[in-house]
Amino acid sequence: MKSQYVKFAIKWMLVINSFFLVPAAWGTVKALNDDISELELETEVEDQELYDEYAMVKEEQKLNQDLKNEAQQLERKIKKLNSEKTQAAKKHEKLTHRRKLAEGVYDRVSDSAAKVEKERNQQFNKTSQLQAQVESLEAKSVNLRNTKIQQQKEIRSLKNKQRLLTQRLKKAQKIIDKHQKSINKLKSQKRELKKSLATTSKRVQQAEKQAIAKRAEVKRLR
Numbered sequence: 146m147k148s149q150y151v152k153f154a155i156k157w158m159l160v161i162n163s164f165f166l167v168p169a170a171w172g173t174v175k176a177l178n179d180d181i182s183e184l185e186l187e188t189e190v191e192d193q194e195l196y197d198e199y200a201m202v203k204e205e206q207k208l209n210q211d212l213k214n215e216a217q218q219l220e221r222k223i224k225k226l227n228s229e230k231t232q233a234a235k236k237h238e239k240l241t242h243r244r245k246l247a248e249g250v251y252d253r254v255s256d257s258a259a260k261v262e263k264e265r266n267q268q269f270n271k272t273s274q275l276q277a278q279v280e281s282l283e284a285k286s287v288n289l290r291n292t293k294i295q296q297q298k299e300i301r302s303l304k305n306k307q308r309l310l311t312q313r314l315k316k317a318q319k320i321i322d323k324h325q326k327s328i329n330k331l332k333s334q335k336r337e338l339k340k341s342l343a344t345t346s347k348r349v350q351q352a353e354k355q356a357i358a359k360r361a362e363v364k365r366l367r
Contacts, residue, residue: 240265
């Protein structure tokens with residue numbers, strides 16, 4: 146009879162200890178869930194920052210390419226206008242020569258000389274206009290050249306930023322991989338704790354049943 150009382154007391158101690166272990170296990174599971182959520186949030190924030198910086202670098206490279214294309218178009222226009230200017234100057238020289246010849250025979254060809262003079266003046270005006278356009282385009286070319294130099298400096302800066310960004314991306318990827326491993330490890334621990342908690346709960350229930358049975362047996366023996 147004394148041995149039965151000792152066994153009964155030991156089982157009740159196990160039941161009481163199990164009631165203390167269950168809340169502690171639930172608290173550990175909750176803490177692991179909080180750690181996993183925090184790591185996943187940090188990973189999402191770092192990914193968004195890196196994506197924004199990468200998009201900014203791509204946009205700056207596109208703007209630089211557009212300026213380069215515009216500069217090439219202006220250079221082609223300048224060459225074309227210079228060619229037209231040269232042709233107009235040659236024609237102007239020919240017309241001037243014709244005007245001088247016309248002046249020698251003015252009495253006989255006064256009408257022709259007047260037409261030549263008018264055409265010469267028109268060509269002169271056209272040449273002046275072309276000269277003004279060439280000067281304007283040359284000024285634009287100088288500005289674009291300066292802009293190109295500035296853009297080249299910015300490109301070098303962007304390349305350095307891109308290199309640093311690549312390094313940061315690699316470091317971030319390592320951190321993400323490390324966090325992912327931690328998350329996987331925590332998830333694995335969470336599963337193990339859930340299994341352990343389920344096992345403990347079953348043991349508690351079994352101990353409760355045994356305690357009730359023993360209590361009934363003790364009452365019966367009394």
